[in-house]
Every structure is written in C-alpha cells, then in structure tokens.
Amino acid sequence: MSESNIPVVTFDLQVSETTQAPLDSTLTVSGMAADAAAVGEAIAEARGALQDEIDDITTAFSGLAGSLFPVGSVIGTLSAVAPAFITGATWVEIMIPATWGDLEDGSRDYVDKTEDDTAGSLHFWRRTV
Amino acid sequence: MFYVDGYTINLSRGDTGAIRVKANASLGDEAFTFGTDDRALFSVKNGQGETIIEHIYQMEDNEFTIYFNNSDTDNVAAGAYTWDIRYIINPYYDANNNIIDGDQVITPKEAQTLNLLNVVGEV
Secondary structure, three states: OOHHHOOEEEEEEEEOOOOOOOOOOOOOOOOHHHHHHHHHHHHHHHHHHHHOOHHHHHHHHOOOOOOOEEHHHOHHHHHHHOHHHHOOOOEEEEEOOOOOOOOOOOOOOOOOOOOOHHHOOOEEEEEOO | OEEEEOOEEEEEOOOOEEEEEEEEEEEOOEEOOOOOOOEEEEEEEOOOOOEEEEEEEEOEOOEEEEEEOHHHHOOOOOEEEEEEEEEEEEEEEOOOOOEEEEEEEEOOOOOEEEEEEOOOOOO
16 A cells, blocks of 8 residues: 555544533433423522532532533532432532632533523523433 | 543543544645544543553544543543544444454553542432
8 A cells, every 4th residue: 555545644533512412412302292291390499409408519619610410419419409400310410600609710601591690590501312 | 520631531431422533644744634434533541451441433534522421431430541533544344344453553652550549429
C-alpha cells in the first residue's frame, strides 16, 4: 500500500451544548406516553417540595455548575419529599438553573425560567432505560 | 459531572455526556472526507487491556458525536482509563457484523485518559 493513499488525520473534541444523550439514541423510551400524566403530577409536587429544600440542594451542588446530575445524586432528598416522583422511574435528570446558589459564572441555563425566579425552574426528563 | 480538559475526559460514573468529534483530514494537498461506509471506533480500556466501552460511529462531514450513556459506566469502578479513536476506511466485517479490519485503519492520536469519577448516590 502506498503511503500517498493514507490520509493524515487529526481531530478536535468539543463538548456538545447539551450533554444529554438524545432520546432517540440507544435509550428505550417505551412507557413515556403512558406515564406522562403521572410525570406531570410528580413534577408539580417535586417543584413545590424542592422549594423548601433549595438551601440544602445548593450546598450539595456548589462547584458543579453546568453539570447534569443523575437522580442518584439527589435521590435521597427527592425520595423523602416526593416519593411519587421516584416510583417507577428508572432514570431521571435534574438540571439546576444558574440562578440558584453559588453556581460559577458560565454555567448554562437549560431550563425555561418562570417569572418568579426565586421559585427556581426545574426541568425533568423521565426515561425508561 | 462531565467535562473535557484538552483530550482528558472526566466523567462521573453513570453520567451521560456527548462529545462532538471533528476530524481534520487531508490527503496530500487536498482535504479528505470520510465516506458513508467509513467508521470511527471509540474505545475505552482499563489497565488490564479489557474493553470498558466500545462504540462505532458513522461520520458526516468528518464529524460524529460520542454519546456516553448511563449504562456505559454505571457499573464500572472509578479510576483512570485510556481511550482512543480509530478511523477505519472501508471496514471489513465478520459474520457477526464486527469490524475486523479495513482498507486503512488510522489512529490519529495516542491513547488519552478518561477519568471515571466516583459518585455517592446510586441509580
């Protein structure tokens, strides 16, 4: 094989704007439609519950700005205040908005803010893995 | 937690993440574009040479995205691993559709480090 036929290759890495794997990749999303109502109710309940836990959650996640947190990172808290949200869920992501706590500059705000930012905004995905 | 520092990937066990990889390729003085049959192989191995992650990607305009799924590292011990990307031009497949060779196999960069970070909660 002639070396003149071999391309020279280098590559660059770029962390994608969203670090969440898309739902249409290798993850199974069956069961999402049937659980939509339950997820909606659980989200409303979790939002109300988490408002009381903001200080604790901020302390737990300071210094991890912009990261996505698998539910394993907060499941102890959520399960205590919103058990309905956890029941049946196999994997959930929680994004913490930049307005909370001591997040570093440059943290990304992926969520839609409500008019009242003091309430915070939470964006939940529920996926069947 | 998921971030890339240079070519070092830092990932909390079980986390998801996506890294866009753009190849810059040239053949002589001309730009080179990988074809639709060509593949990129992303591999992660431990210190014993055992494969932890192996994903094969098709490229578009010399780009592809590495996706880390929860199942990739959820049951993998925290620690330092090595990774690399190999480009396979016109890959050959065995009977089980595994890539076994190609017209050309190109490894643009030596193995780099993937730090798998420990977590407290378990999913």
